[in-house]
Amino acid sequence: MLYAAYGSNLRHTRMLERCPGATPAGALLLPGWRLVLRRAADVEPDSSGLLPIGLWQVGPEHLERLDRAEGTALRVYDRRRIALPDGSGAWIYVGHGLRQDPRRLRADYVEHLRHGYRDFGLSPAPLEAALAACGFIG
Template sequence: MQAVYFAYGSNLLASRMRGRVPSAEPRGPARLAGHRLTTDKRGRDGTGKANLRPGPGECVWGLVWSLDAGDWERLDAIETDYRRVAVDLVGSGGERIRAETYLSDRLTDDPALDPEYKRCLVDGARAHGLPDDWVRLLEALPEQAA
């Protein structure tokens, strides 16, 4: 049985996602309405990580992945401090997609991203054809000073 996962953070990058969940196959871009992207999830390294917050009139672009349903346990173990929730998406062709994604209540006051983590977001978004405006938004996210 296949499961449907919506990635909006570092799992946008195919090499990262497939390294974590070998059964994962990209299905294409999609958007989640009524939410905004933040980087306020506190990572284990103290840096900010991608997160979702309610945002009326806003949307978050990401990538829909198919994966073996049995791989949720593996992904849940990797995505610690996030909780998995069901979401309704709109695909790039206008189709409705039911998926699961992750969000977190473990927050940081310093949302700066590790530069390598940020590259995963930007490179993954570009590789999968997310809108140019979205890629520019990702490029503008705060980054830790070297």
């Protein structure tokens, strides 16, 4: 099954620490969503948006690990099934009540994001736009 990463799990070393055995499965721009940065990376529906995502091939044990890492039991993020442009599906995590607070975005976390964009060969423009929109200085 596929998992769509848009935040720090784009970074290959970070994801493989969390989910040993997961494999990168490509990258794409997901229409209808956009990246937002609050205390961490998040997504929200946007009819004109294009969300850069990295796809990971994962198994059920990886989703269990990701659920714990993403705080689904605490309702920090919800895991949802989304449709990809080719008609297949993927799992994605959507923030549940994260409040925007750019002061809580740590510079090392932002570096994880930037590194992940490079790992998947994604243009950094959407990430830099989201950083500017939330007022991150760092």
